[in-house]
Amino acid sequence: MSILVNKNSRVVVQGITGSEGxxxxxxxxxxxxxxxxxxxxxxGGQTALDDSVPVYNSVEDAKNEAxxxxxxxxxxxxxxxxxxxxxxxxxxxxxxxxxxGIPVQDMVKVKRVIDENGTRLIGPNCPGIITVDECKLGIMxxxxxxxxxxxVISKSGTLTYEAIGQLVSNGMxxxxxxxxxxxxxxxxxxxxxxxxxxxxxxxxxxxLIGEIGGQMEIEAxxxxxxxxSKPIVGFIAGQTAPPGRRMGHAGAIVSGGDDTAVSKMxxxxxxxxxxxxxxxxxxxxxxxxxxxxxEAIA
Amino acid sequence: xxxxxxxxxxxLKMYNVPIQDGYVVEELSQVxxxxxxxxxxxxxxxxxxxxxxxxxxxGKGGGVKYSPTLESAIENxxxxxxxxxxTHQTGPKGQKVRKLYITEALDIxxxxxxxxxxxxxxxxxxxxxxxxxxxxxxxxxxxxPEKIVKEWIDPLLGMKSFQARKLSFGLGLTGDAFKAACxxxxxMYKCYTETDATIVEINPLVLTxxxxxxxxxxxxxxxxxxMYRQKDIAEMRDDFExxxxxxxxxxxxxxxxxxxxxxGCMVNGAGLAMATMDIIKLAGGExxxxxxxxxxxxxxxxxxxxxxxLKDENVKAIIINIFGGIVRCDRVxxxxxxxxxxxxxxxxxxxxxxGTNAVEAKKILAKSDVAIIPADSILDAANKAVTAATNx
Numbered sequence: 001m002s003i004l005v006n007k008n009s010r011v012v013v014q015g016i017t018g019s020e021g022x023x024x025x026x027x028x029x030x031x032x033x034x035x036x037x038x039x040x041x042x043x044g045g046q047t048a049l050d051d052s053v054p055v056y057n058s059v060e061d062a063k064n065e066a067x068x069x070x071x072x073x074x075x076x077x078x079x080x081x082x083x084x085x086x087x088x089x090x091x092x093x094x095x096x097x098x099x100x101g102i103p104v105q106d107m108v109k110v111k112r113v114i115d116e117n118g119t120r121l122i123g124p125n126c127p128g129i130i131t132v133d134e135c136k137l138g139i140m141x142x143x144x145x146x147x148x149x150x151x152v153i154s155k156s157g158t159l160t161y162e163a164i165g166q167l168v169s170n171g172m173x174x175x176x177x178x179x180x181x182x183x184x185x186x187x188x189x190x191x192x193x194x195x196x197x198x199x200x201x202x203x204x205x206x207x208l209i210g211e212i213g214g215q216m217e218i219e220a221x222x223x224x225x226x227x228x229s230k231p232i233v234g235f236i237a238g239q240t241a242p243p244g245r246r247m248g249h250a251g252a253i254v255s256g257g258d259d260t261a262v263s264k265m266x267x268x269x270x271x272x273x274x275x276x277x278x279x280x281x282x283x284x285x286x287x288x289x290x291x292x293x294x295e296a297i298a
Numbered sequence: 299x300x301x302x303x304x305x306x307x308x309x310l311k312m313y314n315v316p317i318q319d320g321y322v323v324e325e326l327s328q329v330x331x332x333x334x335x336x337x338x339x340x341x342x343x344x345x346x347x348x349x350x351x352x353x354x355x356x357g358k359g360g361g362v363k364y365s366p367t368l369e370s371a372i373e374n375x376x377x378x379x380x381x382x383x384x385t386h387q388t389g390p391k392g393q394k395v396r397k398l399y400i401t402e403a404l405d406i407x408x409x410x411x412x413x414x415x416x417x418x419x420x421x422x423x424x425x426x427x428x429x430x431x432x433x434x435x436x437x438x439x440x441x442x443p444e445k446i447v448k449e450w451i452d453p454l455l456g457m458k459s460f461q462a463r464k465l466s467f468g469l470g471l472t473g474d475a476f477k478a479a480c481x482x483x484x485x486m487y488k489c490y491t492e493t494d495a496t497i498v499e500i501n502p503l504v505l506t507x508x509x510x511x512x513x514x515x516x517x518x519x520x521x522x523x524x525m526y527r528q529k530d531i532a533e534m535r536d537d538f539e540x541x542x543x544x545x546x547x548x549x550x551x552x553x554x555x556x557x558x559x560x561x562g563c564m565v566n567g568a569g570l571a572m573a574t575m576d577i578i579k580l581a582g583g584e585x586x587x588x589x590x591x592x593x594x595x596x597x598x599x600x601x602x603x604x605x606x607x608l609k610d611e612n613v614k615a616i617i618i619n620i621f622g623g624i625v626r627c628d629r630v631x632x633x634x635x636x637x638x639x640x641x642x643x644x645x646x647x648x649x650x651x652x653g654t655n656a657v658e659a660k661k662i663l664a665k666s667d668v669a670i671i672p673a674d675s676i677l678d679a680a681n682k683a684v685t686a687a688t689n690x
Contacts, residue, residue, distance in 0.1 A: 182568065
């Protein structure tokens with residue numbers, strides 16, 4: 001088991017003929033992802049990735065003719081919001097949007113549409129999702145992962161890799177690793193992701209990596225207190241970030257209230273999450289939490 | 299991206315929001331003629347002299363002066379233009395005042411707070427108004443949240459007139475003032491969405507003694523991601539308000555923010571960059587900067603990264619923390635060595651490379667003839683960097 005994607009996912013790549021799309025689609029194919037179609041408007045009827053993938057003019061065509069049910073988007077920011085909306089109306093079960101730099105006003109409208117259509121969106125501005133040894137949808141380096149029982153949720157790309165690296169060096173593999181994205185508006189938030197991992201029987205522990213800005217970590221922690229039975233190890237990046245400065249991600253800015261690292265960490269602890277002071281503790285803490293869990297059962 | 303009050307008011311005026319109007323002056327020699335022009339054109343003997351810097355708290359810092367006479371206006375303007383204005387948002391050095399906004403003075407009956415911004419939790423824009431104008435809204439939200447009226451706006455419908463009415467009623471307005479406020483709110487929302495703003499705040503919006511509803515201040519923040527389609531807004535950027543090194547970094551496509559410590563940081567990815575700063579602090583040091591070199595950490599970005607970090611004279615050691623996913627660590631290692639050589643770097647450089655080809659990268663670093671300190675983990679790197687910064 002896993003969450004959201006597995007070897008049965010039938011993937012369409014929107015923007016497959018662009019440089020990013022081509023590069024990462026090749027990597028995904030190598031990992032074993034079942035890419036059944038690509039979409040580039042105007043290039044329908046052609047093929048991509050050395051003749052291995054048919055290209056369609058629309059997501060709807062990719063669904064009807066190639067049976068695609070999952071979309072991944074590598075489309076430049078000015079067109080990415082429309083790409084998400086197109087995939088939503090085409091009835092994709094899951095949309096992953098990698099694109100960084102989509103204007104907030106566009107995402108406000110996207111959010112409204114996907115909520116109404118009941119579409120599951122991951123991202124934008126995220127590294128994507130990987131179910132180990134089955135399906136990689138995104139730009140994560142697949143080789144760093146190892147199959148196992150930990151679910152990973154993170155706002156950030158390379159910090160996710162850091163966490164995965166530490167899990168592996170401490171002898172723990174992953175079910176699914178999910179980069180939810182660092183923008184102010186994203187499709188799947190931490191609470192949603194916790195709910196999915198809680199329901200997945202194979203996932204035994206969860207790593208939750210957040211950062212400064214917004215209330216998402218706090219909302220997720222409060223929800224987890226009553227609804228998640230599995231051990232959660234948390235980390236918040238940005239303890240040294242000065243207020244009022246955007247730290248890379250569009251959403252990573254301390255603007256007052258509870259959105260500092262310190263207050264997020266305090267509230268997460270209160271809600272029963274094992275919070276790491278240092279990023280270097282993520283692997284060890286998860287290991288210790290699993291041992292404790294096993295002892296409690298025994 | 300932020301803009302000045304006078305620029306924000308010009309935008310509001312374009313969207314038919316009544317403003318407390320005036321003219322900008324940048325030269326001491328033009329001060330008197332500008333004040334006279336404002337007095338004449340707006341039929342107002344008294345004027346307000348307002349320092350134009352982005353930081354908030356200008357009034358408390360002495361950058362906004364009510365000036366009842368021509369003489370007092372000239373004196374205030376001469377004092378403020380060119381001063382280093384210190385507010386709670388500028389830091390101890392303050393911000394040099396290069397522009398003054400001379401405006402008409404108004405007789406104020408009531409002051410309100412009004413703002414639109416994004417509610418991240420709901421993914422919708424929220425319009426907030428309060429009768430507690432002029433105050434810090436965070437304080438109002440904390441102590442008397444019932445005094446803030448909020449309306450969330452459906453992005454597919456835009457702001458509806460019943461919502462504008464609800465906000466105006468919330469401020470206790472009646473008659474012509476009620477109607478005027480409804481128009482202000484509708485136009486403000488239009489301005490907010492059409493300019494890709496992330497915040498439009500008018501604090502205070504005032505009701506004058508003669509019954510007019512007028513914006514006395516204007517604070518805008520814009521979505522950097524939308525500037526490609528907002529050329530007019532992007533041109534309003536004031537480079538004097540930016541840190542010169544941060545500006546230079548952005549020209550290299552590097553995301554750099556200067557901090558006060560002595561350990562320079564070069565990292566790929568914003569989250570990992572913040573985590574690296576944090577662990578330096580935990581190791582007993584202080585980070586000198588945030589620097590995200592992005593996904594493609596090649597020789598050019600590494601070299602530019604070094605150049606930017608070295609502009610800060612406080613830096614005593616540099617930590618490079620790259621988790622190579624798509625980028626290959628052996629290439630990064632070669633890039634680091636080449637950059638250190640080309641720049642004749644004599645500071646300790648601590649390098650931690652993880653991910654694709656990390657083992658080869660470590661060998662390349664170990665064999666090189668430049669003084670690079672390799673590290674095995676993020677913790678190891680932080681400890682070594684802090685030790686090196688302390689000793690050098």
